Amino acid sequence: MTRPLRVLIGCETSGIARRAFAARGHDVWSCDIEAAEDGSNRHIRCDIRNGILLEGWDLLAVMHPPCTRLCRSGRRWMSGPGKWTQPKQLPKGRTWEDMRDEFEEGVDIFTTCWTAPIPRRAIENPEMNDLARDRMPANLPAPQMVQPFWFGEPAYKATGWYLDGLPELVATDRLPEPERDTAEWKAWNAVHRMPPGPERARLRSRSYPGMMNAAAAQWGAWATAEEMAA
DSSP states (O other), X not given: OOOOOEEEEESOSSOHHHHHHHTTTOEEEEEESSOOTTOOTTEEESOTTTTGGGSOOSEEEXXXXXXXXXXXXXXXXXXXXXXXXXXXXXXXXXXXXXXXXXXXXXXHHHHHHHTSSOSOEEEEOOOBOHHHHTTSOTXXXXXXXXXXXXXXXXXXXXXXXXXXXXXOOOOSBOOOOOOTTSHHHHHHTTTTSOOOSTTHHHHHTOOOHHHHHHHHHHHHHHHHHHHHHO
């Protein structure tokens, strides 16, 4: 038998992904600047850029790195027509400098994780806007876009996975989609209909257990087979 995989789950406080990999016998840790919701002693409170990526991991899964300024929906706050022109409007109480600082942080976290010396990685992020793509490594592929309902979760939330050294996820328990504008369809869209509030960003970024169970099973098996063949 091969040794358990050393797995780092970055930018996660919920513990959902960490527990999915741990249930399959892997040596898994999570890290984030915030504390773990479940109080686990396998959570390291730190900035993922401050050395932890160099500690000999077999697989890195980065769950919710800052992406608000990198995604296509956030582009209007970054620039007007063309590239890096004054936006027509900014979020209330925010400055263009705020937007640029958050953009730079998102780029730095993503590129640091993508270029870390780890043989297999999966970084969750939406499809990027053109400003962000201009700053990404040349070998960055297009993301695999998946939905929670592919994995038994009655919900819509397009989730992008940027993969290196790992296969695309395969649907495990695909649910039939409800008819548009029905009560069930509206319930599936709950994450998009969530009202503004202090917890909105955290709740919208929360992982789906069905998807993470599939990721742990499929990516863990893939990586273990590679380790055994090496």
